[in-house]
Amino acid sequence: MQIKIVKDKLAGGEAAFEMIKAGMANNAKVLGLATGSTPITLYDKMTASDLDFSNMVSVNLDEYVGLPASNDQSYHYFMNEHLFSKKPFKATYVPNGEAENVEAEVERYEKVIADNPIDIQILGIGRNGHIGFNEPGSPLDGPTHKVALTQSTIDANARFFENESDVPRYAISMGIGSIMKSKEIILMAYGEDKADAIQATVEGPVTNHVPASVLQNHANVTLILDEAAASKLSK
Numbered sequence: 001m002q003i004k005i006v007k008d009k010l011a012g013g014e015a016a017f018e019m020i021k022a023g024m025a026n027n028a029k030v031l032g033l034a035t036g037s038t039p040i041t042l043y044d045k046m047t048a049s050d051l052d053f054s055n056m057v058s059v060n061l062d063e064y065v066g067l068p069a070s071n072d073q074s075y076h077y078f079m080n081e082h083l084f085s086k087k088p089f090k091a092t093y094v095p096n097g098e099a100e101n102v103e104a105e106v107e108r109y110e111k112v113i114a115d116n117p118i119d120i121q122i123l124g125i126g127r128n129g130h131i132g133f134n135e136p137g138s139p140l141d142g143p144t145h146k147v148a149l150t151q152s153t154i155d156a157n158a159r160f161f162e163n164e165s166d167v168p169r170y171a172i173s174m175g176i177g178s179i180m181k182s183k184e185i186i187l188m189a190y191g192e193d194k195a196d197a198i199q200a201t202v203e204g205p206v207t208n209h210v211p212a213s214v215l216q217n218h219a220n221v222t223l224i225l226d227e228a229a230a231s232k233l234s235k
């Protein structure tokens with residue numbers, strides 16, 4: 001793993017942007033995209049730039065089950081708000097959380113990934129080490145699947161909803177196996193809330209108790225961290 005320590009999340013977004021730009025100059029065509037607060041500075045940088053994404057395809061990691069795309073907490077809404085409404089892409093894919101048949105949607109989405117192999121995957125990380133919505137205990141080689149969110153993730157997301165009971169309990173997520181097929185992976189983490197997860201990801205054993213630790217087995221991973229997120233690393 002390569003580790004880049006940056007001053008703050010603005011510098012982190014810029015560093016990730018430069019890597020995407022270099023990847024696109026090197027023929028990258030498919031970006032794997034993430035939601036959460038972490039990638040916002042990257043998306044801001046992308047929308048402010050004159051880099052042309054109209055030949056690029058994007059494939060998002062995950063979506064809540066049961067939230068309509070019009071709900072401002074859905075990941076469809078988030079992506080439109082922060083990126084897609086401002087930067088045209090050739091095609092953008094996000095799992096359909098409103099699908100009546102979730103199993104069929106999971107299969108359709110895995111086919112989307114197979115048809116659009118991801119060149120550069122952007123990741124954030126949950127406080128418990130989850131990537132996408134692959135919670136601790138997820139198989140390290142699994143495909144897209146329906147996930148029951150853990151209480152820690154529900155609690156972390158509760159601040160965005162009026163009541164805790166409004167937080168969705170399920171999501172559709174790209175599997176860890178699907179993520180690991182990406183040619184290049186950029187994981188960003190900022191703030192001391194993420195320090196334990198980053199320490200376990202980088203220095204702990206590869207275990208599905210810390211899903212991000214599997215990235216140790218990937219040949220091309222860069223972690224972009226601020227000082228606080230990197231503060232528990234031993235070197």
Ligand SMILES: N[C@@H]1[C@@H](O)[C@H](O)[C@@H](COP(=O)(O)O)O[C@@H]1O
Binds near residue numbers: 037061
């Ligand atoms: N499914 C998303 C993840 O993709 C994201 O990495 C995580 C951390 O969010 P934040 O970046 O807001 O800390 O939140 C959610 O669980």
